[in-house]
Amino acid sequence: MQPLSTGRYRVRLAQSERDLAAAQALRGRVFRTGAATDRDDFDAICRHVLVEDGQDRLMCCFRLLPLPGGAAIGTSYSAQFYDLAALSAFAAPMIEVGRFCLAPGCHDPDVLRLAWGALASEVAAQDAGMLFGCSSFHGLDWRAYADCFAALAGRHLAPERWRPQAKAPQLVHYAQALAGQIPDLRRAQLTMPPLLRSYLAMGGWVSDHAVVDEDLGTLHVFTGLEIAAIPPARARVLRMGAVPVSGAGSAGAGPIDVCGARL
Template identity: 55%
Template sequence: MPIRNIPRYHARFGETRADILSAQVLRHRCFRGGEGLDADSFDDICRHVLIEDAITGKLVASFRLLPFPDGKSISDSYSAQFYELSALYDYNSPMIEMGRFCIDPEAQGGADILRVAWGAMTRYVDQEKIGLLFGCSSFHGTDEARYLDTFALLRDRHIAPKRWRPRVKAPNVFRFAQRLRRAPDTKRAMLGLPPLLRTYLMMGGWVSDHAVVDHDLDTLHVFTGVEIASVPPARARLLRAVATPA
C-alpha cells in the first residue's frame, strides 16, 4: 500500500519477508559496513517502512515502527534496553517508537528522501492518533569530543521535561548535561546534528540528559521524544502536505 508518492521517491510498508530482508541488508551496509544482515528480535514485531526510488525500484531508506497503546508497556521497547523510562509509564496516549532509520549513503536527494520518510510517519501518526513519537537518535562514532558543541546546545535548549526525562540505565554513558560547562558554538553545534535528530528538534522534540555509548553499532545516541500536540503548527502543516496521498 503506497503511503505517499512524490516525483522521485515513494514510501510503503514492507509486506513480505523479502521486504524485511532488503531493509536488513541496507541497515547492515549503513550501520556496520559491507554485506550482511542487521537483524534482531524486534524486527518480527515491528512494521517496516521502505522508501524506494520510483524509477529504479531500488531501496534507498528504511525504518521500523513499534506501537504502544500507552506508556505502561514502554519497557518492551528497543529504547528501554538503554534508558530507564519509568517516568513515561503514566503517559496515557498511544505512542510509537521509530527505529533503525537509515538512508543509503549512495542515494541522491537525501533531503527529498527524508521528507518522504517524515511524510509517511506523519500519515501513520495521524491515522493512529499517536501522542508521543520516540526513539534513539544516533551520532556516528563513540568519541563524544567530536560533538561537544552539539551536546552543549542540546543541554541548553532541548533537554526533556523533568516529568518525562529518561534516567541512566546503560553501563557506559556520557552525562553531557552534568559534565559540560562550555557555551556552544552554534555553527559547529548545528553541523554536528545528525539529520534525523535535527528534524526531531525542529518539531519541538527533546532528548535525554545523557548519551549512551553503543560500541555494537559504533554510535553515541540520545533518547528522543516528540509530543505530537507540541509540534509547531507551521511545521505540522508542512508535514501533512507531504503526507497527503497524491
C-alpha cells in the same frame, strides 16, 4: 499506511521477507561497517517503512513499533538502554521509531520529506501522542560532537516529568560535562543527525546523557516528540509530506527544507 509519493520516490510498508531483507541489508551498510545485514528480535514485531526510487532502489528505511500508551514502554527497544519509568504515565498511544537510515550517498531532501510523510500518516492512523526513539551518532568519540551535545544540553533537554534516567552500563553524562559551554551552532548543526534536527525543529527533546553502544559503534540519545507540542506551522509542513500516490497527478517536489532539516 497507504503508499506515498513525490513522483521521484515512493514510500510503503515492507510486505515480504524480501522487503525486510533489503531493509536489513541497508541497515547493515549504515550501522555495521562491513556486515551484510543488521537484524534483531524487534524486527518481528515492528512495521518496516521503505523509501524507494524509480528504479526500486532502497534509499531510506526505518521501523515503527506502535504502543497503546506509556504503560507498555518497557517493551520498546529504547527501554533496553534507558530507564523510562517517567514515561509510563503517558496516557496516549505512542510510536517508537528505530533504525532510521539513509542509503550512503543519498542527499535528496525529498527522501526525508517522504519519510516524515509516512510518520505523519502513522501518527494519524494510531492517534499517537508521542514519537520516540534513539537518535544515533556514528562513532564512539563523544568529543567529536561536543558542540552538538552542548547545544542539546543548553536548549533541548527533556522536561522533568518525562526525563529518562540512566540505565545502560556505558554512558556519557554530556549535560553535566558541558554545563555552561557555549556551542558553535553551525558546527552543531553540521554534526547533528538529520532526523534529530527534524525532531528538535518541531519541539522534540532528548535525554541528558548519551549511551555508548559498542554493538553498533554509535552514541545515542533518547529522543521524544510530543505531537500536541508541534507548532502549527511545523505541523502543516509535516502533513504536507503525506501526499498519497495518485498516478500522473503526483508531481515531484523540488529541494526543500524539511522542518528545518537539510540533507
